[in-house]
Amino acid sequence: HRIDTAETAFKLCRVNKLQLAKNAIPFLVTHDGRTIRYPDPSVKVNDTVKVELATGKMVDFVKFEIGNLVMITGGRNAGRVGTMQAVERHPGSFDIVRVKDSTGNVFATRLTNVFVVGSNGRSLVSLPRGKGIKLSILEERAKRTGSN
DSSP states (O other): OOTTTTTTGGEEEEEEEEEEEEGEEEEETTTSSOOEESSSSTOOOOOEEEEETTTTEEEEEEOOOOTTTEEEEOOOTTTTTEEEEEEEEOOOOOOOOEOOOTTSOOEEEEEGGGGEEEEEEEEOOOOTTTTTTOOOHHHHHHHHHHHO
């Protein structure tokens, strides 16, 4: 889908690492390898930061919290969008996140596949056609052929 000019000025990045550098300078590393120095102290790992592309500075951020809008970036549910329902911690194994989409379907995926894209049901970026809803094979066929 096409994005407007206002959306081309920024990018959403997932926080992978949060550390202190030499002389106790805090920095974070995003999923695409960007390093941002002196981030907001309330930003934690798995949060999403809004980065202004012109300057490379962090403009805004969204917390990794239950109730926020998330997009799945990997696995069988890749591309689906929904609201985060629960996070199951499994020490020594993969943490699981339960997500509920707008049609009411609940699915689970690994924590590493979850990318927060908005809060309070509002997305920071425009969503593609279909709004991240996964259709069954029969529903896809009916939509494609125009029959009900």
